[in-house]
Amino acid sequence: MNFDILVIGSGPAGLHAASVAAQAGATVGMVDDNPLPGGQIWRQGPRHRPQGRGREAIDAVANAANVTRLHGTRVVQALRSHELLVEDAARGYTVGYRKIIITTGARERxxxxxxxxxxxxxxxxxxxxxxxxxxxxxxxxxxxxxxxxxxxxxxxxxxxxxxxxxxxxxxxxxxxxxxxxxxxxxxxxxxxxxxxxxxxxxxxxxxxxxxxxxxxxxxxxxxxxxxxxxxxxxxxxxxxxxxxxxxxxxGLVPNTMLGTALGCDVDETDGALAIVVDELQATSQPDIYAAGECTGVGGMELSAVEGRIAALAAVGNVAQARALFAQRERYRRFAARMHAAFALDPRLRALAAPDTVICRCEDVRFADAAQHRSWRDAKLHTRCGMGPCQGKICGEAAAFCLGWSRDGLRPPFSPARIGTLMEAQPPV
Ligand SMILES: Cc1cc2nc3c(=O)[nH]c(=O)nc-3n(C[C@H](O)[C@H](O)[C@H](O)COP(=O)(O)OP(=O)(O)OC[C@H]3O[C@@H](n4cnc5c(N)ncnc54)[C@H](O)[C@@H]3O)c2cc1C
The missing domain is CATH 3.50.50.60 (FAD/NAD(P)-binding domain)
Known part of the structure; x- marks a missing residue:
């Protein structure tokens, strides 16, 4: 599979990016690990069908003939240039692209x-x-x-x-x-x-x-x-x-793993790492854009407008992208007010007791991790962060509670089948 534009994530940012890129005539691939599009806020389920704005965004992509939707599919690793390794319930395979828009959202802290x-x-x-x-x-x-x-x-x-x-x-x-x-x-x-x-x-x-x-x-x-x-x-x-x-x-923490694996700069914003982008949502790497909460947490409206700007920039329509800057600015100001109001009280660092589990994948107690000097040191000595979640949960907790710097998560980004990882090898 090869696409002009590959969008990773189908939340508000990804859906808006995919429909804008499709309208411009590009062949678009959209990958998301959930079985149905919508991301976090417009998550679909048996008794939950998004209405209003969410419905419109989902339908716009569903009705675009030049968008291939790869749902129930997760990116597990970045391979050679312009190629990702993905896995669904049945198989692992590679997907190629000319340009990529990362819209992987955020997770809870x-x-x-x-x-x-x-x-x-x-x-x-x-x-x-x-x-x-x-x-x-x-x-x-x-x-x-x-x-x-x-x-x-x-x-x-x-x-x-x-x-x-x-x-x-x-x-x-x-x-x-x-x-x-x-x-x-x-x-x-x-x-x-x-x-x-x-x-x-x-x-x-x-x-x-x-x-x-x-x-x-x-x-x-x-x-x-x-x-x-x-x-x-x-x-x-x-x-x-x-x-x-x-x-x-x-609060929420941006999902930066894919950006980091592709060599994009990340920086600390509002107490967590986020993918760094310029005014056109371009990352520090050529042909790679990022939009939505992986670039900083700011809510649905901000994600949606960033997704549109990223896609317009990726298809070369810079003038239309610029026309959306004022709207983005308005929601960035909302995000700044939200972060100021809900900044974490540093006294929450002391909530854990010595025997409270910090890494639930590997059953590591808080006191056992805390006696080490750094996240890496704790990982090597206690296996903290080395279970299936690969530190997505305890890494953030340790960064906040112990003041340790985060060392980026390594691929595979989530547990993957051996058969999938073998797809990443060049044929002998
Ligand atoms: C659990 C949760 C629930 C939320 N509920 C609400 C709510 O009810 N109301 C509200 O205003 N805000 C809610 N939010 C905040 C919400 O994140 C934003 O408002 C909005 O959904 C962000 O849009 P986005 O497109 O940036 O990211 P998201 O909506 O998070 O979409 C990102 C998508 O990328 C997918 N993805 C990530 N990594 C990979 C990968 N490696 N491979 C494949 N797919 C991947 C994710 O599964 C997700 O579907 C919630 C956040 C979380 C974490």
Missing amino acids: FLPYPGWTLPGVTGAGGLQALVKGGMPVRGQRIVIAGTGPLLWAAAATAREQGAQVVAIVEQAPVHSVRRFALSLVHTPAKLAQAARMRFDLRATPYLCGAHVSAAHGEGKLTQVTVQQGYKQMRQMRQTRIDCDRLACAY
Whole structure:
């Protein structure tokens, strides 16, 4: 397979990039590891069909004859120049391209605390993905915790499916959250969405300046301890809440693996590494563009407009790309306000107890990892980060809690079959 333009990811950035490139007459390939397009926000499932803007973006790509959709297909490695190794349920094969647009989005950031590995504990977006995928939550009591607007989106999805959201626990202080809420007047659609969710969840307590300090249960979650304030503060308050599920995550982290493997520069933005792009969404490598949350977390609207700019630049239509800069700037300002309001409190670094597991793939305790000098040192001595997730979870936790620099994840980006890896070898 060979394409003029290959788009990796079919979230808002990838879908908009693919349809713009297709309209310009390019042959387009679109790869995504989910079975259906939509990415995180427009994730499709048996009882969940996106409407409105998501539906339009998905249909635009479905109706374009020159887009080949490779779904249920993940990129596992970057090979020779202009060639990637991919794998689906049946086989591994290579895909070639003239230009590539990376739109691999972001994943959740997890911080370790006692009990975080109990069955019943997931990420906030993770819970949402499971619910959209058909997991029943009717009648269940759910605590949603961590930080940022995603908590509200997850709570709304769970409530729609009949769950009882017993508390939303936000680590940011109430004055930051209030300032952010007031600033939504600059983005009226988001203001309307926020007001609707607040109204629908008006019976749910929203605890700011608070975090889950422990999850409890024998074999499965039954209770969480929510702490408002910190030990050093006089008004610290602890409450135990009965629940069946806890959905807890501390913001999002850009998925930069593919960009790094292709030699693109990455840099630290808003507390995480992101792929560096110029004003036309071009990376530091020729023929490689990046758009959406792999270049920095900023929400659906920003991802969508960046995807369009990247595709217009890739097909050589720079004037039209420039016409979208003002729109992008508006959503970049929204993203900056969001990052300022929901910046992580450094005191969350101390949530883990010495025997709390930090690497759940390899069962490594926090104290065992923390006695080493660096991430690499900890990996070599404890196998921390060397399991199936390859450090996607514990690497970020260690970077935040222990201040270690991140060393990029290595291919394969996810567990792959031996047969697939053999496809990467030149024929003998
Ligand atoms: C779990 C989760 C749930 C979210 N829910 C919401 C929500 O309800 N509302 C909201 O406003 N925002 C939500 N967000 C934030 C959301 O990320 C953005 O608003 C928006 O979806 C970003 O669009 P994007 O195109 O940049 O990336 P994404 O939508 O994340 O799309 C990236 C796609 O690339 C795919 N991909 C990544 N790596 C590979 C690979 N190696 N091979 C193949 N495919 C790959 C991913 O599976 C994904 O489908 C959520 C984020 C997460 C992580």
